[in-house]
Amino acid sequence: MSVLEVNHISKSFGSKHVLSDINLTFEDNKIYGLLGRNGAGKSTLLSIMTNRNFADNGEVKIDSEDVSDNDSKLGLMYLMSEVNLYADGWKLTQIMKDSESLYGGFDHQLADHLIQEFGLDVNQKFGKLSTGYNSIFKLILALCLPVRFVLLDEPVLGLDANHRELFYSELIQSYSDNPRTFIISTHLIEEVANIISDVIVLDQGRVILNQPVEDVLAKTHSVVGPQKDVEQYTKGLNVIGHDMMGTIRANYVYGDLDDRILPDTVQLSNFDLQKLFIFLTNQYEGSGKNENK
Amino acid sequence: MKTNKVTKFLFRRQVIGLAEMYLFLFAAFLILPFLFSAISGSLDDYSLSQQMQGSWVTAAFGVYMFAISTLSYENFKFLIQNGISRPTFFNAQIVVNGLLILIGNTFNLVYQYLVLMPLVHARNTNIFMSSYSGYIHNSILDFIANFIFSGLLLVVGALFGMVIGNFLTLFSKFVQRIILIATPVIGYITLMYTASRVILDRNFQMTWVANFAKFILGYRATGSYDPFPMIVAMVVIAVVMLLITRYLFSKKQLKRE
CATH class of the missing domain: 3.40.50.300 (P-loop containing nucleotide triphosphate hydrolases)
Structure with a gap:
């Protein structure tokens, strides 16, 4: 050992x-x-x-x-x-x-x-x-x-x-x-x-x-849905990045989710290590650094 | 334990290099002149004994020891890749240099006594013989003193090479070039300045330098030079350079190339 x-x-x-x-x-x-x-x-x-x-x-x-x-x-x-x-x-x-x-x-x-x-x-x-x-x-x-x-x-x-x-x-x-x-x-x-x-x-x-x-992957959450619902749901969470596809928004959250209720219009899934790495190390404009601007 | 392994590794590499150098020199000094003589039809002018009379055979070993002592970075890279520490590398390199000097010095003296002296019919085929051999009147003791003196000369030369080489490896190639260009220039200017002061300024005669040099060289107004002050001086210089080399080895690291 x-x-x-x-x-x-x-x-x-x-x-x-x-x-x-x-x-x-x-x-x-x-x-x-x-x-x-x-x-x-x-x-x-x-x-x-x-x-x-x-x-x-x-x-x-x-x-x-x-x-x-x-x-x-x-x-x-x-x-x-x-x-x-x-x-x-x-x-x-x-x-x-x-x-x-x-x-x-x-x-x-x-x-x-x-x-x-x-x-x-x-x-x-x-x-x-x-x-x-x-x-x-x-x-x-x-x-x-x-x-x-x-x-x-x-x-x-x-x-x-x-x-x-x-x-x-x-x-x-x-x-x-x-x-x-x-x-x-x-x-x-x-x-x-x-x-x-x-x-x-x-x-x-x-x-x-x-x-x-x-443990890391368990803390990655991709929240996808209408922009308003997604922003409402992820308010106060550690959003490290986002993507926009027309009116659909994907917010990437790193951390534990609390007991808030998930709207029917919003889908929740995990995202991969590469995406997490990119957001954490500020690869492009949807990164964590830009989220704070 | 690891020192033995590193010693074997370094010895094998450097003894092969030594053999290659001698093969190259024998080819360059003995075989090539023979071939040129044969091609040009002047074979009668070729003399093997004449070709062997030059001091290149014995001088080559000193040059080789100095040269390989300056080159340590390639071995350092391989050894640090294989988990070998700097102190182990230093210890092994010192042992290998010592072994090579023992072999080379023995070969040189045997060559001098058995080949060169019978061929040239001279008794002064190296520094010791030309300056100090008259001091000891016993031929066996004279041979031993010659062996020690020649060995110490090689030790000082090798350590001098190690100090220069290991000092330079601490710097980038760019800085190395600057040092190699600046050092002779500064040395030349210093020498010229000192020489001009000695010639022009009566108060700046530096007689102590001449006296100290005479003392170190074992100069005596009458009779033969005394080899022992020089031997002691070389031992002191060797110890100082050994300590400097050990310090420089401890500072070795991979360069950003």
Whole structure:
């Protein structure tokens, strides 16, 4: 049972605050979705968690022990990101051997299976890989190394739809065979919505949402009907966005509904994670920010 | 535990690089001249012993050690990707450099004593032999002092490379370029200014610099140079640079590229 804690992490680049007092706890055997718009601080956070970069303040701990310059704790994590930390001239087979040696293990059976499924030629040099196969190779390493925390930053970058589908199914299979904690940072929210158990949304360097997906979706309410009835029904609720279709209005509410009576003209349903994300992070004019104007 | 694994990883990579360098040098200095001689029909002018008399074989190792010591960022990237901490990387790199210097220094001295000296019929094929070898009159002790002196020279050179390389990796490529351009310019201006002051200003003779240099070099007005002040100075410099290198390793992080 391992717990990864992020305590009061802050980071600035020059005058720009990228992360402000981030506090998170990643529990064992869960799949977290780390969502945020471009520049929200997701990659910086993952980089600090794996001690690749230093935070200005705060600490990252695994089982109450600081991971900073700590081999035994750093060896429990693997961060797959779009940043290439392997030299272009190195052969894939050699990278796998060296990674196995440094991590102290490697699931060869799974690796062989994935290499075959994805059609990866491991006898080539890292620098010769296309963007898609570059991601595939790093994903294979991420799934086959014996770590407790697998951190995936934009894991499907450059992968075609078939390979993305294959990756998600292999990820679930791998998780099912060997439960461990996954933290997936991605912009493809719809694709991971059914995989992740918990969602964390970063916006402008702050955590604005951190809950189990089930709880989050239970609090999403799409209220659709005639404009007057919808506005009347949602008065006083946390309306984070709206759509207009002629005289029909859809108000998007995030939070618990009270005991108010639903008019016959109004329909109530849940909306999806992507829509919630967009409203929460102010994607377009129907967003929460504009609701307050 | 992890230090051993990292040491093996770094040693394998760097010893392969060393072998590649020697293969390249032997090809460039021995085989290519032979081929050119054969093609041009002047094979009678080609002399293997003459080609081997140059000091390139022994100098190459020092250049290689300095060069690989400046390059640590690629290894850092791979190691931090694989959950290896900065102190472990530092410890392993120091062990690997020590092992390589032991191998290279032994090879250099064996080459000097068994190949170069019989070929050139000279006894001054390196700095120690040309400056300090007359100080010790016992040939075995002289060889040991030569080994220690040459090894320390390589250690100081490698650590100097590590300080430069690791200092530069703390900066972006743009800042690195500025440092690499500005440093020789500032150095040249400082040197010229100092030299002009020494020539023009009688009160600015800096005799202490000359005296200190003589002391460090083990200069004696009569007889042979004393190697021990230089050996002690190199040990002190090595310790200081080792501490600076350790500090610079602790500040390593991934750059935003």
